[in-house]
Amino acid sequence: GVALGVLPLPKLFLGPGQPSKGPDLLGYVGIEAVLDQMRRKTMKAGFEFNIMVVGQSGLGKSTLVNTLFKSKVSRKSCSPNYEEKISKTVQLQSVSHVIEEKGVRMKLTVIDTPGFGDQINNDRCWEPVLKHVNEQYEKYLKEELRVNRQRKIPDTRVHCCIYFLPASGHWLRPIDVEFMKRLGKIVSIVPVIAKADTLTLEERTEFKQRIRQDLVANGIQVYPQKENDEDAEERLLNNTIRESIPFAVVGTDREHQVNGHRVLGRKTKWGIVEVENVAHCEFANLRDLLIRSHLEDLKQVTHDVHYETYRVQRLTAGAVHQGGPNGTMCTHVWKDGLKGPLVNTPFLSILYYESY
Numbered sequence: 001g002v003a004l005g006v007l008p009l010p011k012l013f014l015g016p017g018q019p020s021k022g023p024d025l026l027g028y029v030g031i032e033a034v035l036d037q038m039r040r041k042t043m044k045a046g047f048e049f050n051i052m053v054v055g056q057s058g059l060g061k062s063t064l065v066n067t068l069f070k071s072k073v074s075r076k077s078c079s080p081n082y083e084e085k086i087s088k089t090v091q092l093q094s095v096s097h098v099i100e101e102k103g104v105r106m107k108l109t110v111i112d113t114p115g116f117g118d119q120i121n122n123d124r125c126w127e128p129v130l131k132h133v134n135e136q137y138e139k140y141l142k143e144e145l146r147v148n149r150q151r152k153i154p155d156t157r158v159h160c161c162i163y164f165l166p167a168s169g170h171w172l173r174p175i176d177v178e179f180m181k182r183l184g185k186i187v188s189i190v191p192v193i194a195k196a197d198t199l200t201l202e203e204r205t206e207f208k209q210r211i212r213q214d215l216v217a218n219g220i221q222v223y224p225q226k227e228n229d230e231d232a233e234e235r236l237l238n239n240t241i242r243e244s245i246p247f248a249v250v251g252t253d254r255e256h257q258v259n260g261h262r263v264l265g266r267k268t269k270w271g272i273v274e275v276e277n278v279a280h281c282e283f284a285n286l287r288d289l290l291i292r293s294h295l296e297d298l299k300q301v302t303h304d305v306h307y308e309t310y311r312v313q314r315l316t317a318g319a320v321h322q323g324g325p326n327g328t329m330c331t332h333v334w335k336d337g338l339k340g341p342l343v344n345t346p347f348l349s350i351l352y353y354e355s356y
């Protein structure tokens with residue numbers, strides 16, 4: 001190389017790779033220890049994860065949830081006559097469990113929607129589900145707006161909704177479209193093809209493709225949504241997920257012996273379908289998405305996207321009042337967060353009272 005009279009650059013213009021010549025006082029600060037601190041705090045606090053399952057009766061919802069969490073949870077309440085109650089409406093039930101693995105505690109709540117899609121007239125059967133999701137946002141919002149709020153607000157918001165599609169091999173049904181169209185706007189939906197062992201591989205591939213087309217044609221948003229990808233790396237990873245949804249899953253409560261190993265599986269007329277074998281079905285993909293790779297992201301999207309949308313709408317639709325009934329003085333919280341005393345009137349939308 002020929003040195004072409006390059007002037008020495010002032011320190012400010014040094015490239016990123018070039019160390020500054022200033023005093024570095026031996027460099028290492030120890031910031032990375034923050035990771036250990038975060039880990040310890042999280043482990044101590046434990047964390048909450050709320051999953052909702054929606055789909056007709058008999059599609060294998062309980063079996064799948066049990067397979068996901070290795071029977072550490074049950075979707076069904078223990079009351080003996082649970083099975084006998086055939087509700088005429090969709091009724092939501094929550095069952096919570098604390099699961100602990102390697103010192104990490106997780107409070108897992110499974111929200112069940114018995115009766116969904118089981119009626120002769122399934123008109124508006126998405127309504128109770130929609131209502132439940134919004135009620136949890138409202139609960140959280142109220143808690144956030146309290147003057148004396150809890151240090152850690154209990155989180156009952158639905159972090160993920162697994163929607164079960166019957167393995168019909170056809171298209172999305174009107175009920176699927178109606179449900180996912182509405183719910184996809186307020187919660188992260190992960191659609192799955194239930195009992196995928198009843199489809200041949202060709203049928204499965206074709207069905208999946210059709211569903212993806214249908215989702216796009218109907219403007220249905222499912223998780224993970226493109227616009228929520230945080231960077232190029234995440235986009236790449238999420239693209240592969242988007243290309244392979246809905247996961248065709250198989251659930252089981254049985255173990256079988258295959259080549260001397262115990263595996264979770266289902267006996268079919270063609271042989272044993274190994275539930276956790278990606279060559280057999282996509283259960284493992286679903287589990288990895290929900291638990292191993294995207295659990296934190298599901299929680300984040302719930303808070304930063306879905307809850308945020310709810311919060312903004314709620315606070316801009318009308319200011320939130322904190323105060324007594326009509327005619328009394330109350331605190332008025334304006335859109336921009338400013339507070340001021342105000343006499344409550346029936347003209348202002350009153351969201352809640354809090355006496356203090």
Ligand SMILES: Nc1nc2c(ncn2[C@@H]2O[C@H](COP(=O)(O)OP(=O)(O)OP(=O)(O)O)[C@@H](O)[C@H]2O)c(=O)[nH]1
Pocket residue numbers: 056057058059060061062063064114194195196197198249250251252266
């Ligand atoms: N072939 C096949 N059968 C399954 C699968 N998962 C569950 N089943 C069977 O389907 C039946 C219903 O399963 P459940 O898990 O009780 O279904 P559910 O959706 O929870 O039903 P409800 O409680 O009525 O809402 C049971 O006999 C299961 O053994 C699957 O992946 N493939």
